Amino acid sequence: MKRLALDELNLEAQPGAFAGTLMNSSRDLVTRVCQGDPEAFRLIFDRYSRPVIGFIYDMVSDRELAEELTQETFVRAYRGIRAMNPETKLSTWLFGIARNVARESLRARVRANRHVDLENKSVLDLSDNEPIPVDRLLSKELNELIRRALEALDEDKRVVFTLKVFHQCSYEEIAAITGFSLAKLKTDLHRARAEMRRRIKPYAGVGYEV
Amino acid sequence: MKCEACLELLEEYLDRELAEREASEVAEHLITCRSCSAESSTLVAEQEMFSHYDRELEVPPALWRQVAEHTVAPVVTPVSGNGFVARFSSLLRVPAFSVSVATAVALVIIAILIGSVYRGTQKSEPTSASAGSPSRMDASQKNEQQRIVVEVPNKNVAVIGGRPKSKRLIEIKRTRIDQTDVLSSDFGYQDVDDQDTAKHLEQTQNLLRSIRNVQLNDSDQDIDVSYDKALSRRLLNENIVLRRDAEMKAKFPTKALLSDLEPFLIDIANLPDQAKPDDVRAIKERVKKTEIVAALIGYE
Numbered sequence: 099m100k101r102l103a104l105d106e107l108n109l110e111a112q113p114g115a116f117a118g119t120l121m122n123s124s125r126d127l128v129t130r131v132c133q134g135d136p137e138a139f140r141l142i143f144d145r146y147s148r149p150v151i152g153f154i155y156d157m158v159s160d161r162e163l164a165e166e167l168t169q170e171t172f173v174r175a176y177r178g179i180r181a182m183n184p185e186t187k188l189s190t191w192l193f194g195i196a197r198n199v200a201r202e203s204l205r206a207r208v209r210a211n212r213h214v215d216l217e218n219k220s221v222l223d224l225s226d227n228e229p230i231p232v233d234r235l236l237s238k239e240l241n242e243l244i245r246r247a248l249e250a251l252d253e254d255k256r257v258v259f260t261l262k263v264f265h266q267c268s269y270e271e272i273a274a275i276t277g278f279s280l281a282k283l284k285t286d287l288h289r290a291r292a293e294m295r296r297r298i299k300p301y302a303g304v305g306y307e308v
Numbered sequence: 309m310k311c312e313a314c315l316e317l318l319e320e321y322l323d324r325e326l327a328e329r330e331a332s333e334v335a336e337h338l339i340t341c342r343s344c345s346a347e348s349s350t351l352v353a354e355q356e357m358f359s360h361y362d363r364e365l366e367v368p369p370a371l372w373r374q375v376a377e378h379t380v381a382p383v384v385t386p387v388s389g390n391g392f393v394a395r396f397s398s399l400l401r402v403p404a405f406s407v408s409v410a411t412a413v414a415l416v417i418i419a420i421l422i423g424s425v426y427r428g429t430q431k432s433e434p435t436s437a438s439a440g441s442p443s444r445m446d447a448s449q450k451n452e453q454q455r456i457v458v459e460v461p462n463k464n465v466a467v468i469g470g471r472p473k474s475k476r477l478i479e480i481k482r483t484r485i486d487q488t489d490v491l492s493s494d495f496g497y498q499d500v501d502d503q504d505t506a507k508h509l510e511q512t513q514n515l516l517r518s519i520r521n522v523q524l525n526d527s528d529q530d531i532d533v534s535y536d537k538a539l540s541r542r543l544l545n546e547n548i549v550l551r552r553d554a555e556m557k558a559k560f561p562t563k564a565l566l567s568d569l570e571p572f573l574i575d576i577a578n579l580p581d582q583a584k585p586d587d588v589r590a591i592k593e594r595v596k597k598t599e600i601v602a603a604l605i606g607y608e
Contacts, residue, residue, distance in 0.1 A: 123532035136380035143375060145535065147367045155363050164365070169374050176379035187534060237360060237504065244361045262323065263358050266541050269325050288319060295354065 124188035132180050143172055146189060149265060150196050156260040157200035159249045167203055171196045187271065194275045197257060204253065247297040255290035258283050263291075309337040314344045322351055359545035362504065505554070505562060508546050512569055513604040515539055519576065520595045522588060530582035540576035547573055568600060 124145075130138035150171055155164035174195050182191055248256060257276055261267040267275070272283050314337045320326050321334040338345045515536060522531075547566055554563040575591050595601065 124535065125532060136376075139380050140372065140376075143372055147371065151365060151367055151371075152363055155365055161365065165368060165371055168367075169371060169378075172375045173378045176375075189535065189538075237362065240357070240360055241362055241364070244358065245363075263355070264361065266538050269323070284320070291319065291354075298357075 125184070128179060128182060128184075128188060131176070139176060142175075142188070146192050147172070149189070150192055153193060153260060153265060154196050154200050156248060156264065157197070157253075157256065158203060159245065163203065167196070167199045171199050174199065186274070190267075190271045190274050193261065193265070193267070193271075197275055201253070243298055244294075247294050250297065251290055251293060254278070254282075255286045255293065258286045259290035259294065262287055309333045311337075311341060311344050314338070314341065315347060318344070318348055318351065322348065322355070356545060356549050359542070359549055504546075505550050505566075508543065508550055509565070509604055511539075512543050512547070512573070513601060515543065515576070516572060516595050516601050516604070519588070519592050520601055522592060524585050524589050524592070527585075529585070531585060531588055532581065533576070533579050533583045533588065534581040536576055537579050537581065540573050544570070544573040544577050565603065568598075568603070572600065 124142075127138045127142050131142065147168060151164055151168040154167045154171070155161065158164055158167065171192065175192055178195075182188075248259070251259060254276075258272055258278070261272045261275060262269075269280060269283060272278070273280055276283065278286070314334055317326060317330060317334050321331055324331075326334065338348055518536065524531075547570055551563055551566040551570070554560075554566060572591065572595065575594075579587055579591075
């Protein structure tokens, strides 16, 4: 948090750069990058690196790999930004690249070593097996619980669930990022929610009393 | 509408993906049907639970450097002229390089200043040691040198030019960490011991500050607020959860602050992706008028 505060203040000190939000629309930043303005790409990175690394981490469940793949995502984005469709939202486009990068990495990985079976009690080793209301779960426990349940989803369901629930993307955006039809993504999202519920409910208590 | 139809559309309704007519039908049904309403509450609670999810993931500062090495750095390397000045001036356009040069120049100036001060003190104290080598300095001179080192934090970096490069980097890094400590004490939230809340307040402060600082001209051109809107939605979910937590733990100042924030987050979350300047202006004026950013900064 301290470092974040410092970073934000440093950013504020740069002319016209504060928070890189409203003062620089994504479209303007893309135009500026295409014109060779390196600062504009820095602002794009500042704005989107956090959601991108979060999304990739949700996909690969590995911190170091997520950093590496985030780097790869932005390098690919920079190289391809001139070919970007101006109608596409920058965030959608970046998530699309991130998804491809994560997918390639997942495919290259030996799945057997990474497979996590949530039904196996030794893997999901919480303090006890009694249901605990969510407000009593320690945040670390809850994070771990969600992370492992997420990891157990298959790739299609995980990508749809992550984009909708953690990144608040619309169905249209998810369809653009994944290339899924609307019908498929609705089905995957519904099933992903049901699976997450089934996996978390025994530990988080009935009804998710928050 | 029957319960079966309502339950089938419920997720889409909560995701705000239904057409207006269907959405109003579901909304009407939820008012009258207790079991569907309970199902809806469960899904909302589930969403709130997921909003707690924290990957504890930071973007390391080195990541941008690595990205820049493969992206923006090659853009500025081609030099129009062949001369050293042209090459050097083009390098200065790279932010990381210009900062490094500025730091190096500052360090050299500090080294010269300290050197001259040190010589001055040697001249003003004509002792036998002043003519000798540094290893023969008396205790008072050693103390003087230590005092200077403490007063000028960068001095130990600048003066010991003969040290290995890695050592100097370590010293610079340590100075930066000290600065963050100073900042954290300035912006610390005494009452908010919960890190999640502090992080949330910080992100909200940045969002509101960007709204407050937005430059609006008189043209009717719509403003792209899609990023701010998405951020606001996420912060709104967090805000509701944190406000309830604060209330349960009897942290009333925190609860009051979070309650004050909520209308702003709702307004921003409800903006269309391409917002009218007047809508943004209205929020901006309210942020200014209520001095909510100042309240967040001064919240101790």
